[in-house]
Amino acid sequence: MSGLIDLFTIVAVSAGAFFFLAGTVGLLRFPDALTRLHALTKADNLGLGLVVLGLLPHAGGLLAALKLVAVWLLVLLSGATISQLIARVARREAPPS
């Protein structure tokens, strides 16, 4: 049983790491600020969410698991808002043709 849990953790964290890698590749390769922001939100939402999901079985109690999920939600909230603000400035300075 604990072997299954460890396997689940490895798969979920690896998938999360893959999304972080994809987000970083997008940051480096996409042409302008708006598309790069789009790539970064994938890393934030999916990547961190999968990592948190993978760590939940090892959290050590319901309260600790809820704290992990709260961390993910807070990162979602602040990441989404900051992306909006950056996108607004980027669109104002370099309007997409």
Next chain:
Amino acid sequence: MTMASLFDLALAAAVLALAWWTISTREAFAAVIDFVAYGLLLALVWVRLGAVDVALTEAAIGGGLTGGLLIGAAARLRATEAAAAAERPGPAVRLIAAVGSALIAAGLVAAVLSLPDPAPTLAPNAAANLAATGVGNPVTAVLMAFRATDTVLEKVVLLLALIGVWSLAADRFWGGRPGPHHQADPNGALAFLARLLSPLGIVIGAYVLWVSADEPGGAFQGGTILAAMWLLVMMAGLTDAPPLRRRWLRLLLIAGPAIFLAVGAAGLWLAGAFLAYPVAWAKPLILLIEVPMMLTVAVTLGLLLAGPPRRLE
């Protein structure tokens, strides 16, 4: 070579790369962003060194607040970059600096690798006296009980730095409001974030203080989170920076060190030495000191970031 060592090597390499980019990149703004990322990775290094309280402080103050301060400075000083770059020291000076720095670094590496083994440590002393302080987290015990004098002096240093910042204001603005009057769209994203995140942040800051008795945390980390929430609310335009002559502001600024010093003086009379706590009262006294200290730290750190007063009321 274990997995943990590989991870440590990769982390150290990333930290050194970011540090090198910070000093060698051409644009000041890019250097500041590199420095913020460096601070956050350094927090991970502190976790690997087994110092979670220090990691929290580094992430909050070293990464977050210092980053905010330096980004504001880089934005304001952008016009001077070209003139400053022209004053770059010549290749001879740079070569001597590089050789000198390399020699000092090599000396430090030699010192690190030849540290005595077994290492001298005060951990058994701390463990032996931990029960008398009423707290379970040894770092909190050191900060608030064993070396409380350092913490009092640190509060006073914070206050002196703030007075130094205030003294840079033009005479006619003394006691006025610091920073510009931020006006953001009241229905926009930043105001939304401020309204949603600041109550959560206040709860988290208070939680970090409360839990520091037995788990990693502390008054400085909690105070930094409170300061960050206050700055967020000010930047979203939901509240204006207070005029610095307001009595409640000045009372908040001195409440932390004043109560700390009062408890210390009471310790002279109740327990025989400055800042000694009678054993039965240790935990309540520490709490009595920590809560005003957190509020003072929050206000002081926020005002340090806001800068000297620039407008009248």
Next chain:
Amino acid sequence: MLGPAHIFGVCGAALVGFGLYGLIASPAPLRKLLAFNLLGSGAFLLFGVAARRGAAAGFPGDPIPQALVITGLVVAFSATGLAVALLVRQFEVSGASTLRSDPPPPADAEA
């Protein structure tokens, strides 16, 4: 045995070297400030290595150096805050962020 204490001790020493070089070789005061912060954090890492090596009595690290580093981080931030305020004020008064060894302007700068 390559433990975290050794790896991050060398890392901290290298950071001190980088910070010192940046402090001397960067012309802009803001960059000098960044390099000074690098130097400081490298020195704190050396404290942390000493704390890690002092792990005993069931603690993962010696708590006294850790508490000293926390104090040092807060003091370093307050020094950085004062330095930034000085830099910005210098820019507002004189229009440049660096200090030149030119003679002072004839009219007194307004307070």
